[in-house]
Amino acid sequence: MEFDVFSALIFVGVIGITLYITYWASKRTSTASEFYTAGGSLTGWQNGLAIAGDYLSAASFLGIAGAISLNGFDGFYYSIGWLTAYLVVLFLIAEPLRNLGKYTMADMIGSRFSATKVRGAAALNTITIVIFYMIAQLVGAGALIKLLLGIDYWISVLIVGVMMSIYVLFGGMAATSWVQIVKAALLMAGTIIISFLVLLKFNFNMLDMFAQMSTATAHGESYLHSGVVYKNPFDLISVLIALILGTAGLPHILMRFFTVKDAKTARSSVIYAIWIIGIFYVMTIFLGFGAAKFVGADAIIAENAAGNMAAPMLAGVLGGNLLESFVAAVAFATILAVVAGLVLSGASAIAHDLYGQIIKKGKVTEKQQVNAARWAALGVSVFSILLALGSEKLNVAFLVSLAFCVAASANVPTILFTIYWKRFNTTGAVASMLTGLIVAVVLVAVSPNVINPVEGKAFFVGNPLFPFANPALISVPAGFLAAIVGTLLSSKKQDEKKFEEVHFQAQTGYRKLG
Numbered sequence: 261m262e263f264d265v266f267s268a269l270i271f272v273g274v275i276g277i278t279l280y281i282t283y284w285a286s287k288r289t290s291t292a293s294e295f296y297t298a299g300g301s302l303t304g305w306q307n308g309l310a311i312a313g314d315y316l317s318a319a320s321f322l323g324i325a326g327a328i329s330l331n332g333f334d335g336f337y338y339s340i341g342w343l344t345a346y347l348v349v350l351f352l353i354a355e356p357l358r359n360l361g362k363y364t365m366a367d368m369i370g371s372r373f374s375a376t377k378v379r380g381a382a383a384l385n386t387i388t389i390v391i392f393y394m395i396a397q398l399v400g401a402g403a404l405i406k407l408l409l410g411i412d413y414w415i416s417v418l419i420v421g422v423m424m425s426i427y428v429l430f431g432g433m434a435a436t437s438w439v440q441i442v443k444a445a446l447l448m449a450g451t452i453i454i455s456f457l458v459l460l461k462f463n464f465n466m467l468d469m470f471a472q473m474s475t476a477t478a479h480g481e482s483y484l485h486s487g488v489v490y491k492n493p494f495d496l497i498s499v500l501i502a503l504i505l506g507t508a509g510l511p512h513i514l515m516r517f518f519t520v521k522d523a524k525t526a527r528s529s530v531i532y533a534i535w536i537i538g539i540f541y542v543m544t545i546f547l548g549f550g551a552a553k554f555v556g557a558d559a560i561i562a563e564n565a566a567g568n569m570a571a572p573m574l575a576g577v578l579g580g581n582l583l584e585s586f587v588a589a590v591a592f593a594t595i596l597a598v599v600a601g602l603v604l605s606g607a608s609a610i611a612h613d614l615y616g617q618i619i620k621k622g623k624v625t626e627k628q629q630v631n632a633a634r635w636a637a638l639g640v641s642v643f644s645i646l647l648a649l650g651s652e653k654l655n656v657a658f659l660v661s662l663a664f665c666v667a668a669s670a671n672v673p674t675i676l677f678t679i680y681w682k683r684f685n686t687t688g689a690v691a692s693m694l695t696g697l698i699v700a701v702v703l704v705a706v707s708p709n710v711i712n713p714v715e716g717k718a719f720f721v722g723n724p725l726f727p728f729a730n731p732a733l734i735s736v737p738a739g740f741l742a743a744i745v746g747t748l749l750s751s752k753k754q755d756e757k758k759f760e761e762v763h764f765q766a767q768t769g770y771r772k773l774g
């Protein structure tokens with residue numbers, strides 16, 4: 261696309277808004293509570309929008325649109341899985357988490373198990389998930405700025421890295437939250453406009469749209485049915501397990517429930533988020549179909565092999581350079597907001613859990629903890645950037661699904677058993693978190709997305725040792741099984757009175773019985 265003055269103004273305007281929010285928030289961020297959770301000051305609708313902003317990442321906007329445009333119904337599985345996932349969060353996680361935690365997921369688990377090894381394992385999981393997720397966002401950002409500005413991928417990744425570091429270092433959670441709120445509103449506006457234009461092309465006739473799409477791509481009728489990508493049903497089941505359970509273990513999403521004053525507000529936050537996210541994911545059908553029909557698979561792949569630029573390219577075809585510039589700028593703001601939340605959750609795990617609670621044993625001042633978080637944020641940013649530089653050809657929706665797999669395998673079993681299983685103990689918690697993490701990461705490392713016989717499809721050329729693209733079918737049961745076996749084989753008995761106190765607090769918000 262040609263880069264003109266209007267494109268520059270739109271792009272700079274969106275970035276300027278986010279930087280002003282960061283400046284405003286920096287004046288209100290001095291304590292650890294303000295840095296990590298915005299002082300618990302967000303209302304239900306504000307946090308709902310922020311959750312949606314956090315959740316509707318590069319994978320949702322860029323990755324799913326590309327996946328649907330190239331693979332049809334198989335790409336829409338991401339929309340189905342990620343939307344369904346919030347029902348798990350709403351009914352099982354949101355309220356107990358808000359009642360038990362303070363800043364991080366490890367705080368919630370630590371309310372029942374005080375052992376440092378439990379907190380350390382939780383922090384390790386958080387950092388690993390953040391890195392996987394960050395790579396996806398940075399890959400999307402690099403491809404996006406390359407399309408918008410015509411500059412090299414590696415320079416694009418560095419630009420995003422600098423911007424996200426500014427948000428977190430100076431504004432903390434307040435800046436991150438309000439950037440996500442603004443970005444969610446802009447993203448919904450852009451998606452509605454594109455969807456309207458796509459439907460206009462089909463004369464608002466949904467039946468005609470599906471009829472035309474059955475012959476619009478090289479896949480033919482198969483485009484509208486499952487099987488283009490997931491020819492093995494077990495591979496599909498594995499991906500869906502990761503998508504549906506993963507959200508409940510994502511550290512940057514779980515942190516959002518600490519930014520409100522109580523559990524009731526946390527519940528309302530999720531309800532607002534579900535409505536926003538649900539409407540968006542329905543519209544991904546129009547983004548994907550529109551790109552396949554009016555841009556074409558060849559043009560999409562020529563711009564980015566993984567299809568990550570399908571949505572901005574569709575905006576250009578339907579609305580010209582102005583709409584493409586707006587959509588690209590909003591997508592860039594989308595990535596900036598999400599990576600800021602990821603950096604903050606990773607920094608929280610390092611500064612609050614590892615440094616503050618394990619190394620300093622809780623004897624740390626507010627100033628020391630905030631300073632440690634800022635240094636940790638810088639470290640997470642640099643490490644993620646280095647990894648993203650070698651991941652340009654990978655689809656961002658796939659990369660995020662791997663982060664969901666680790667979250668579902670390593671965190672979800674421990675979170676659920678901490679809240680609901682009386683006999684669960686320290687050994688079971690550590691065994692679950694480490695087993696889920698190790699099994700997921702090892703199987704990913706030997707999967708077709710890392711080792712592939714087709715050159716250019718993965719990091720290495722060769723035959724994969726594990727057949728599935730996503731290992732959740734194996735790693736999630738492994739996490740649950742390790743929790744059960746570790747608990748039953750441990751000689752240490754869990755204090756049942758402690759469970760009763762934690763269970764009561766999880767359901768009511770009160771910290772003591774009676």
